[in-house]
Amino acid sequence: MPHDHPHSHDEGAVHSHEGMSPSGHPYRADNDTPLTYWQVMEIAIRELLIEKGHTDAAEITRQIDRMDARSPADGARLVARAWHDPAFRERLLADGSAACREMDLDIGPMHLIAVENSEAVHNLVVCTLCSCYPRNLLGLPPDWYKTRAYRSRAVREPRAVLREFGVDLPGDTTVRVHDSTADMRYVVIPARPRGTEGWSETELAALVTRDSMIGTGLPRQP
């Protein structure tokens, strides 16, 4: 597939990705942009699958709706419950998938491991091999999670990566980096912010950000 945009291909040159997606493509936000080869392939495959009776348009729409319904708000509810309920926290750390199902979070067959931050330990999640992410809990991953730079550097220089995201940890904090796989997804349970004693789960959930559950961020402060 040739590029449909100007792009330097000098051997070994560093590409400028300014204004481009992490993979070097311009964004295509709307459906009225020029049709691409791969979009044609998607339409063709979808139609063939429907015609051959493997699926139908309604089922595809339902699957998109299910995925759209998942968002970091689900993870935030999970974290807030863990902050609020010590017994639930124990169950979450012991078996993340079971704890999600206990809250009626539709995580499918995903095997989830919850790792907890404290004053002494900070956890960071990456997928060096591809883009494995707790998508059934947090929704689809942000683009930066899939970039070469994040995948390469997170396991090599995590403190520098964290500083880039605005998280400057004390030197004596232990940093643990978790490399996800297709079979095992991690979610970070950030440390509960001080000054939130007596808060309700709903109030606590509002402090939990997506990045705080990946480990590249900290929860909001009250």
Add this chain to the structure above:
Amino acid sequence: MTEPEQKTDPIPESLAAGRRWHDMGGDISGDGGGPIPREGHDYALWEKRIDALMVLCGEKGLMTVDGLRRVLEDMGPESFETMGYYERWIASVNQNLLEGGVYTTEELGTRMEAVARRGASYGEAAGG
């Protein structure tokens, strides 16, 4: 002896060490060492549809996640630069479904030609 000035290392360290291209962890040579691009985008309908097709094909036993990854990993490092994320996915889904005999290359080719004739935009081509 003068060596030509080298802008960047054309061969990532991990490849030189015999690792496969997708195994990026720790390789901060070249692009891998730069700042993490933080701009994002909302997924377009065609991307969501590809995601949904992959999930449904998996649930129905037409292909596996391992099969998806096998083809993605075989695409090589160029694909990471020249194709978008879901473009790589639909290429892999297609290869898996062809191998599984779900449809033939001829069926796909004929349908793609028909789709492309419907219009110049995704909306027009998908609405036919």
